[in-house]
Amino acid sequence: MKEISLLVDYRGTFYSSTTNAFSLCSMNIPRLIKSFAEQGIKANVLHFPDIEFRKDWTGKVILCQSSEDHELRYRSYIEDMILGLSLAGAHLLPSFHFLRAHHNKVFMEILRQISRIADANTLDTQMFGTFEDFAKVGSLNYPVVLKPGSGAGSAGVQLVKGSRQAKKSVKSVSWSGDYLWTTKEIIKRLIRKNYQPYSLYRRKFIIQEFIPNLTYDYKVLVYGNRVFVVRREVRENDFRASGSGKLNWPKEVSEQLLNFVWGLFEAFDVPHASFDIAETGAAYHLIEAQFVDFGPATLERSEHHWLRNATGWDRVEGRAELERTFVEGVVRYMDTKGW
DSSP states (O other), X not given: OEEEEEEEOTTSOOSOOSSOOTTTTOOOHHHHHHHHHHTTEEEEXXXXXXXXXXXXXXXXXXXXXXXXXXXXXXXXXXXHHHHHHHHTTOEEESXXXXXXXXTBHHHHHHHHHHHTOGGGOSSOEEEESSHHHHHTSOOOOSSEXXXXXXOSTTTTOXXXXXXXXXXXXXXXXXXXXXXXXXXXXXXHHHHSTTOOOOOSOOOOEEEEEOOTTOOEEEEEEEXXXXXXXXXXXXXXXXXXXTTOOOEEOOSOOOHHHHHHHHHHHHHHTOSEEEEEEEEETTEEEEEEEEOSSOOOHHHHTOSEEEEEOSSSEEEXXXXXXXXXXXXXXXXXXXXXXXX
């Protein structure tokens, strides 16, 4: 029998669920294990401290997760452990670089650009590590969208309309000092001759091309060959749809949208994904993507979804079970890889 290991965190949770109260809103782990068993796969629960790197991990299939903990301290540990498993020859789902991109907008942009996927690269984006780097850039084509380098949803995302606002907003987003460190740095600047100062603005951020006149966007989740779509209306007197709470699950979506999303999904080569998609006339644009630990509300609250078949798409009525759908997608991916 094939085997797979589920990496659970220190709370005993795996991914998340908005409707399941089991284990701190975790996916229901016994249900996951049962769903894998129905597919002929033995699922084992694996805790991070139990990973022994002296063992042979070659070819072992590991379902990875990330963390959104404060200041990402625990996630730093998770990344160390999962990168170690990758170096030890394990098959990671998803691969380590997708974990690195989790709520990491800078690395997600790197993945987007090096992917060479045309449909993923319709928006221009620049990445910065300090305010000083940004200050060296020439004029931008304002307005632009300023995003912190980490974080979920639209937290900290700003529309910047000109260079004067840009200077203030970038400093706000990239501010990295604390009282003690900043005081020491200022003193060094005052007393040391020819001192090369450290920046007080070292939180990374991105500048993304602004899409004008958007009134909505789509959050699209893909698990295997199943696609779930929610339409998000833009907030009043704002430009952001993420976090607006103005949601609807359309019963009719264009085949062009489904094909656009499917092309992205296949090109990134992952078992599951979350895409934020903007629509402008006959064109679609990828705003952001996540491939691990994304919220499943789009699936859990949907009364229907779309199933990919040999010739196109079928709409499937009724609610889907998160754990079973997740497992189906993972097994489908494992089969394509021959694992």
